[in-house]
Amino acid sequence: MNLKGISVVIPNYNGRNLFPQTLPFVFKALENCGLPFEVIIVDDCSTDESVEFLRQNYPQIQVVVNEVNRGFAPTINRGAFLAKFDLLFLLNSDVKLEPDYFEYLIPYFDQPDTFGVMGRIENWDDDTIQDGAKFPAIHGVKIKTFVNYLPVQKPIEQKVWTMYLSGAEALVRTEKFVLLGGFDEIFAPYYIEDYELSLRAWRLGWVCYYEHKSVCRHKTSSSIKSKSRKRQIQTIYYRNKIFLHKIHLTPQQFFFYAVQLSLECLLRVITLKFYYINAIMLFLKARQECNISRKKFETLAKRAGVSLSVRQVRDKILQNLRGIPLSKF
Incomplete structure (x- = not known):
């Protein structure tokens, strides 16, 4: 305590x-x-x-x-x-x-x-x-x-x-x-x-x-990052976004997400944004760790007796915001 x-x-x-x-x-x-x-x-x-x-x-x-x-x-x-x-x-x-x-x-x-x-x-x-x-x-x-x-x-x-x-x-x-x-x-x-x-x-x-x-x-940094540093940051960011989806989407949802990811990957190749491909490669190397994280949460949720889906979380928050004028930025 x-x-x-x-x-x-x-x-x-x-x-x-x-x-x-x-x-x-x-x-x-x-x-x-x-x-x-x-x-x-x-x-x-x-x-x-x-x-x-x-x-x-x-x-x-x-x-x-x-x-x-x-x-x-x-x-x-x-x-x-x-x-x-x-x-x-x-x-x-x-x-x-x-x-x-x-x-x-x-x-x-x-x-x-x-x-x-x-x-x-x-x-x-x-x-x-x-x-x-x-x-x-x-x-x-x-x-x-x-x-x-x-x-x-x-x-x-x-x-x-x-x-x-x-x-x-x-x-x-x-x-x-x-x-x-x-x-x-x-x-x-x-x-x-x-x-x-x-x-x-x-x-x-x-x-x-x-x-x-x-x-x-x-206090935001005023220094200008090098191009290589920016690419590294973008690679980690997109890798981690894939991690997020892998851990929290259902297998069926992640399949559709992966299809969308593949199409976006082709577009990024055409525009020479290879950091996106690197992010996918890093995810593939660590996908077993994602599975472990997913199973850990499922075990915890089972003990707690509560496991809302991502969509249920979204709908719960949107319901709370219903009727309130919002400004997004």
Whole structure:
């Protein structure tokens, strides 16, 4: 049984220069929330002076160091499984919290079916919204992962459901996160793992929320990635999208998805986008791992006595949104 409070887990890779801009705001928001707290930072084999800086300037932070670079999911899982409090706050190292950030999130956990809640993500230097609630966009058997929405009517007072909680900032119930086994580490090094975790939660009958009044600010990178780096990112992203479908679609649905994937692959070859082919090849090499992930969830769902399909999750959220004018972006 976890103690009542908040455990903050921050994965870090070469974030030394970000810490002075973010950590003071994390502690301010925690001090304002009125609950006990701890901060755990898991360093993913940084090559800068991150670990030294933290140990010298923030002795109250528990610093855990990976011996090798492992990627987002394994790194944040390592910290999350050390958490001692009943609420687990997952936070990227490039996100700054507003002082009242937790005030509006904590009441959601009065409801036993709450898995977690995320806040509004704005630009670092202005109020432009980067991330809102996530819309359940599913076209046929294809899951769309990056559609944001907000209710049109302001101020937003109602509880807003979100298809998934952003991995950049999400407050979740520790017990439920652990029961799910955390983020699926086959998605390492990055992308789609937050959607997939939230989908497992929804399929077990739990609810993910978006709270518009809780604001944080994200510092986007201004560096221009090389073409080879962009291709690598695209390859991992599309591989992980295939993982998502393989784990959560029925075998029949995945067959139709694979047919659609084959047609898209031909189009990408014609347009010389070979990263798409590479993504499929990486999936084929790891398809047995996907089957293991699928079976693990099926076993968990059988024990829980609840297993909604992807379409049932979508319909449940859409039913909740019926009659509410929305703005998508």
